[in-house]
Amino acid sequence: MKVTELAKEFGTTPDTVRYYTRLKLLNPAKSENGYKYYPLTEISRLKFILSARHLGFSVSDIRHIIDEASLGKSACPLVRSLIKERLADTEKQFQAMLALRKNMNDALAQWDVKEDKTPTSTMVCHLIDSFEPTKEYGGSHD
Amino acid sequence: MKVTELAKEFGTTPDTVRYYTRLKLLNPAKSENGYKYYPLTEISRLKFILSARHLGFSVSDIRHIIDEASLGKSACPLVRSLIKERLADTEKQFQAMLALRKNMNDALAQWDVKEDKTPTSTMVCHLIDSFEPTKEYGGSHD
DNA sequence: CTTGACCTGTGTCTTACACACAGGTTTAAA
DNA sequence: TTTAAACCTGTGTGTAAGACACAGGTCAAG
Structure with a gap:
């Protein structure tokens, strides 16, 4: 299989396949014309890599895992x-993200009833300056 | 105020202050010794930038906002x-992230009852290879 | 006057690719 | 058969938002 074929097969992009190949996580054979051809072992390896990515493993993690297995x-x-x-x-x-999302929603709600203002030397936008995080509990878990 | 003082004042890092300064979002005065000194307008501008960041604005957004205000x-x-x-x-x-987190938790649960296996030429780790996303609905919203 | 704690600019590193580019190859039509 | 479209190649750069490194200047205290 060639790069683009392989990418399509697994719903990813040619660039991604090339990226993994650059990192030597994939080791295709090279035909005489210079094209890369991926044999079965490499095809299943790509599948493995993509699955692992979907599970939140980093590319570096995957490298370690592959090294161990090899x-x-x-x-x-x-x-x-x-x-x-x-x-x-x-x-x-x-x-x-949960906290950020809440902040953003709170801001939207607060701003709905505020008018626009022109800036001053110490105030770029009063909406942002005056926003208050609506804290519900003092974050003491970190 | 000097860089580190300023950073501490607002609970951020000197590197962050320097970063914004590099991007000219902050424009400190330079004293004769070469040190950067932030006057009141710049101090409140940093406060603004940090607030905006906490609300999910990108640094690029902030630049546009400041440009508009100026x-x-x-x-x-x-x-x-x-x-x-x-x-x-x-x-x-x-x-x-929600979906990812679910996948990860599902994986942990599934793996709990599976044994370890040694790899083969087409299988790096059967845990990952055999993981199934427990789809609950066909994602057709994007 | 020396030590140590601060400061300076600048350059590189990070993640996981996406995109660009100059040029070689294959394929299908003309 | 020529040629043009559509593929492929490697490599280099860009991304976001800083973190970290480094060689060197500056300042306060002893």
């Missing part, structure tokens, strides 16, 4: 351990 | 318009 060892323990870290990261980001 | 015009209409875009972006990312 030593003949089971990568499963590493995978189990890594996903817990990534889940914790995701949870943090998720909470941050 | 023409003497009210930046409020722009601000109202931009935050709606950013809120939509945030909502999208939020939903994506």
